[in-house]
Amino acid sequence: MPDPFIFVLFGATGDLSHRKVVPALYQLWRSNLLPHECMFVAIGRRPYDDESFRAEMLTAVSQYSRVKPVDPTIWTEFAKRIVYFHLDFDDPAGFDQLAERLTVIDSEIGGHGNELFYLATQESAFPVIVQQLGRAGLDHEHHAGGWRRIVVEKPFGRDLESAIRLNREVGKVFRESQIYRIDHYLGKETVRNILVFRFGNGIFEPIWNRRYVDHVQITMAESIGVEDRGAFYEETGASRDVLQNHLLQLLTLVAMEPPATFEAEALRDEKVKVLRAVTPMTPSEVRRDVVRGQYGAGWIGDRGIVGYRQEPNVDSESETETFVAAKFEVDDWRWAGVPFYLRTGKRLAKRATEIAIQFKPVPHRLFVDSKTDPEPNLLAMRIQPDEGILLRFVAKVPGLGVDIRAVNMDFTYGSAFNVDSPDAYETLILDALLGDSSLFTRADEVEQAWSIVTPILEAWVEEAEPDFPNHPAGTWGPEEADALIEHDGRRWRRI
Amino acid sequence: MSDTKVQLSRATDPEPGVRAAPGVPVRRWSSRAHTLEEIERELGRLWAAPPGAVPAGEDAERHVAARTSVLNLVVIARRPEIGQRAAAAISELTGRHPSRTMILLPRDPDGPNSLDATIEAYCVVPSDQGAETCAELIHLLAGGEAGRHLEALVAPLLIHDLPVTMWWPSEPIFGSSQAQRLIGMSDRLVVDSSSWGGSGMGPLGDLARIASRVTVCDLAAIRQARWREAIASTFDLPDFLPYLRSIRRVAVTYSTHDEDGDPEGTNVVKPIYHVAWLASRLGMHVERGLHPAPRSRHPAARPAARPAARPAARISGSGPRPGPGGFDATLRDHRSGEVSVVLRPVLFGTPSGTTLRVELLAERRGHELRVDVTAEAEYVHVGVWLNGIEMAQRHFSAPRLTEVDLLAETLESSGPDPVSSSALAMARHLVDGPPETTHRDHEPGGHA
Numbered sequence: 001m002p003d004p005f006i007f008v009l010f011g012a013t014g015d016l017s018h019r020k021v022v023p024a025l026y027q028l029w030r031s032n033l034l035p036h037e038c039m040f041v042a043i044g045r046r047p048y049d050d051e052s053f054r055a056e057m058l059t060a061v062s063q064y065s066r067v068k069p070v071d072p073t074i075w076t077e078f079a080k081r082i083v084y085f086h087l088d089f090d091d092p093a094g095f096d097q098l099a100e101r102l103t104v105i106d107s108e109i110g111g112h113g114n115e116l117f118y119l120a121t122q123e124s125a126f127p128v129i130v131q132q133l134g135r136a137g138l139d140h141e142h143h144a145g146g147w148r149r150i151v152v153e154k155p156f157g158r159d160l161e162s163a164i165r166l167n168r169e170v171g172k173v174f175r176e177s178q179i180y181r182i183d184h185y186l187g188k189e190t191v192r193n194i195l196v197f198r199f200g201n202g203i204f205e206p207i208w209n210r211r212y213v214d215h216v217q218i219t220m221a222e223s224i225g226v227e228d229r230g231a232f233y234e235e236t237g238a239s240r241d242v243l244q245n246h247l248l249q250l251l252t253l254v255a256m257e258p259p260a261t262f263e264a265e266a267l268r269d270e271k272v273k274v275l276r277a278v279t280p281m282t283p284s285e286v287r288r289d290v291v292r293g294q295y296g297a298g299w300i301g302d303r304g305i306v307g308y309r310q311e312p313n314v315d316s317e318s319e320t321e322t323f324v325a326a327k328f329e330v331d332d333w334r335w336a337g338v339p340f341y342l343r344t345g346k347r348l349a350k351r352a353t354e355i356a357i358q359f360k361p362v363p364h365r366l367f368v369d370s371k372t373d374p375e376p377n378l379l380a381m382r383i384q385p386d387e388g389i390l391l392r393f394v395a396k397v398p399g400l401g402v403d404i405r406a407v408n409m410d411f412t413y414g415s416a417f418n419v420d421s422p423d424a425y426e427t428l429i430l431d432a433l434l435g436d437s438s439l440f441t442r443a444d445e446v447e448q449a450w451s452i453v454t455p456i457l458e459a460w461v462e463e464a465e466p467d468f469p470n471h472p473a474g475t476w477g478p479e480e481a482d483a484l485i486e487h488d489g490r491r492w493r494r495i
Numbered sequence: 496m497s498d499t500k501v502q503l504s505r506a507t508d509p510e511p512g513v514r515a516a517p518g519v520p521v522r523r524w525s526s527r528a529h530t531l532e533e534i535e536r537e538l539g540r541l542w543a544a545p546p547g548a549v550p551a552g553e554d555a556e557r558h559v560a561a562r563t564s565v566l567n568l569v570v571i572a573r574r575p576e577i578g579q580r581a582a583a584a585i586s587e588l589t590g591r592h593p594s595r596t597m598i599l600l601p602r603d604p605d606g607p608n609s610l611d612a613t614i615e616a617y618c619v620v621p622s623d624q625g626a627e628t629c630a631e632l633i634h635l636l637a638g639g640e641a642g643r644h645l646e647a648l649v650a651p652l653l654i655h656d657l658p659v660t661m662w663w664p665s666e667p668i669f670g671s672s673q674a675q676r677l678i679g680m681s682d683r684l685v686v687d688s689s690s691w692g693g694s695g696m697g698p699l700g701d702l703a704r705i706a707s708r709v710t711v712c713d714l715a716a717i718r719q720a721r722w723r724e725a726i727a728s729t730f731d732l733p734d735f736l737p738y739l740r741s742i743r744r745v746a747v748t749y750s751t752h753d754e755d756g757d758p759e760g761t762n763v764v765k766p767i768y769h770v771a772w773l774a775s776r777l778g779m780h781v782e783r784g785l786h787p788a789p790r791s792r793h794p795a796a797r798p799a800a801r802p803a804a805r806p807a808a809r810i811s812g813s814g815p816r817p818g819p820g821g822f823d824a825t826l827r828d829h830r831s832g833e834v835s836v837v838l839r840p841v842l843f844g845t846p847s848g849t850t851l852r853v854e855l856l857a858e859r860r861g862h863e864l865r866v867d868v869t870a871e872a873e874y875v876h877v878g879v880w881l882n883g884i885e886m887a888q889r890h891f892s893a894p895r896l897t898e899v900d901l902l903a904e905t906l907e908s909s910g911p912d913p914v915s916s917s918a919l920a921m922a923r924h925l926v927d928g929p930p931e932t933t934h935r936d937h938e939p940g941g942h943a
Binding site: 380405 | 531609610640646647651656
């Protein structure tokens with residue numbers, strides 16, 4: 001359990017706080033994972049008092065909490081610890097008052113000056129908040145044993161240059177060990193299990209290399225659209241929103257070498273090595289190995305779906321990509337020659353995230369009388385939904401003769417562990433409070449990921465206008481994405 | 496049930512407290528939903544539920560229902576009665592081929608957008624000591640625009656990592672974008688081309704073209720296995736084997752109800768498959784595709800069909816009489832040369848298009864071998880004559896397969912069957928003309 005602390009939430013009135021951060025804090029409290037000596041200071045620019053803000057948070061938690069209904073007794077105890085603090089981010093005096101208020105609260109709870117600043121705001125507000133925190137002296141870990149940490153939400157920059165600049169701005173105030181860059185995907189139970197699966201089992205690691213693996217597919221498909229985030233998405237697109245962070249993070253977990261220890265720096269060192277082994281593409285390689293798409297009108301399930309350009313707050317001639325598929329090479333000793341195919345998109349046929357390790361075929365066709373050749377083995381790690389792991393192998397079809405068929409050995413978390421997994425935000429917030437930065441991205445990791453994605457974005461700027469929309473909603477992306485992988489004699493998995 | 500749109504009930508067909516007999520599928524669950532999200536939620540509830548479906552008095556541990564699926568089975572039922580027939584067949588297969596089955600029934604295409612789904616679980620105890628396993632059956636009635644986008648309903652409901660078999664009991668419109676999208680998401684397409692309208696020749700060519708992208712299983716072809724086995728085993732006899740490479744004529748007699756000889760009046764897929772199988776197995780190629788028979792072969796202008804070894808006596812009713820129409824084609828064997836093909840209709844009471852007889856004529860070194868094959872419900876008969884002298888009369892016990900048997904056989908096969916694939920490819924050449932013919936100059940109904 002963390003030591004007594006104050007959790008300072010910037011952007012407390014925003015969507016992320018309502019949907020994720022506050023419900024996660026409530027859930028941690030409900031699970032007795034937080035000390036009684038804690039306080040939550042919600043900061044926003046809108047006029048609330050403590051009671052009205054608590055009432056709004058109760059509504060949010062009732063709607064978004066993992067465990068429903070909200071227990072009134074537990075909520076009352078939790079809500080007592082929430083205070084609202086009105087603050088304009090560019091008001092130095094306001095930050096001075098915040099510092100004074102935090103000092104008072106810290107003495108009230110008998111804390112040790114432990115403060116966690118959580119930036120759930122627009123990215124554009126990060127520099128000024130960080131600067132003001134530094135000016136008000138809220139970055140100093142001056143109390144005996146006390147800590148001050150800052151959690152920064154993605155997107156962390158919008159290209160390599162801006163990421164370096166932002167790292168520099170934050171780094172002027174906070175030391176790297178105080179900075180927790182959050183990519184909530186790393187907090188997902190099944191993502192964390194990738195490392196356990198790889199390094200907690202002896203039988204897989206020997207075959208986890210170019211000698212046995214034919215290729216890797218990583219898919220993050222969403223059936224939802226941009227919802228009310230049209231303006232944000234217009235500036236972001238699938239590459240910045242998902243490829244640069246979630247997909248490349250999954251790639252690092254699949255491709256990394258075993259770390260010497262399970263400590264943050266050892267883990268992150270290995271992940272950065274993987275990203276360094278992905279050679280940035282030239283413009284001609286981008287044309288060959290990357291496909292972008294944008295959904296038009298279509299159908300998903302029983303509903304007609306409008307095209308991206310018809311979504312609210314989206315330019316009617318938008319060139320923002322809602323789909324991206326790419327082939328990467330991890331050019332190191334383990335993976336040389338093994339392609340990693342990554343794809344993500346909005347308004348695809350279904351919601352599914354998975355990593356598939358496709359093994360090579362057997363070297364010799366032994367069962368010549370079988371109607372079918374043995375299908376190569378496959379290991380699929382499903383991140384969501386139906387979290388679990390599937391291993392495909394061939395077996396003899398019962399009966400006379402030797403006919404073979406692929407069968408699945410399917411492990412699902414739901415059936416093996418009859419407990420609810422914690423939400424990613426619960427995991428990550430608790431880790432940040434405990435000072436474990438294993439699941440947070442380091443500055444050089446972020447920059448290395450941008451160094452892979454930025455050349456793609458730059459190449460697109462130089463290219464002719466894309467022929468958008470180029471696939472209907474409810475499909476698996478444009479035909480060019482199929483051609484990308486079929487050119488190599490492979491196919492996207494049907495998920 | 497929190498949602499008023501969904502009425503969940505536990506349909507326990509077996510009486511409470513009464514154990515279902517081993518091997519007999521019983522319906523354990525039934526619920527309804529009206530949106531995709533509700534369907535997904537119901538499927539989740541179905542398997543997350545405690546073993547409450549266990550009839551009282553039974554051992555609860557033994558009856559923890561486990562979902563078992565080896566494939567996704569999607570049925571495109573254009574009419575309710577087709578859907579009911581498919582559901583009955585599939586429930587029979589619960590124990591042998593547990594699958595997530597979706598039966599899709601579009602309705603009222605011009606009406607409002609609607610979805611009405613019934614989610615059922617059928618369970619089987621494989622043996623007296625075995626654990627109960629269950630599989631899902633989802634009936635989807637999609638109205639209005641949703642019915643024109645069935646693939647959008649199917650995709651989210653497929654179980655990942657399991658093959659998709661699409662059973663299209665009625666005639667697919669292969670050229671439609673919806674059919675292409677649905678077939679595009681399948682690993683295997685199951686059809687029964689003998690149930691298609693007209694001669695069936697046009698869509699048969701389309702089916703063969705699709706076979707390059709998806710494994711095709713045509714129940715019409717599988718149904719003929721007993722004929723093929725009888726013919727093949729006849730030529731296993733050493734005295735007859737040499738004639739196999741000297742076939743000069745293949746004639747298939749089929750029933751018709753068409754008095755006018757309209758080339759599109761009778762489905763001739765089954766007769767075509769007989770020829771296609773033989774031609775593909777013997778390495779023949781099509782020299783001239785199927786053409787409507789010349790007028791000279793009209794019954795008024797030709798003698799009656801040669802009496803068979805077991806003629807009308809084995810065909811009940813008033814007996815067959817030569818019908819108008821039919822088709823001719825020419826094959827070429829690189830050893831025996833030209834092989835004439837005759838598809839000959841006879842007016843008869845059996846379902847139109849039913850194969851009544853397959854005749855092979857082979858000539859070798861001045862000797863003529865004639866093989867005559869007919870079939871009944873339980874048997875296939877083969878007669879062999881050499882230079883007009885009866886050499887053999889063989890009777891094979893080979894019951895006609897039911898639709899459930901055919902479907903089971905289809906689902907059991909793990910990959911493309913090379914024999915069926917090559918027969919289908921040959922059927923395409925018979926219908927479209929030889930491969931080098933770039934235009935379809937043998938369209939059904941043309942060149943009469």
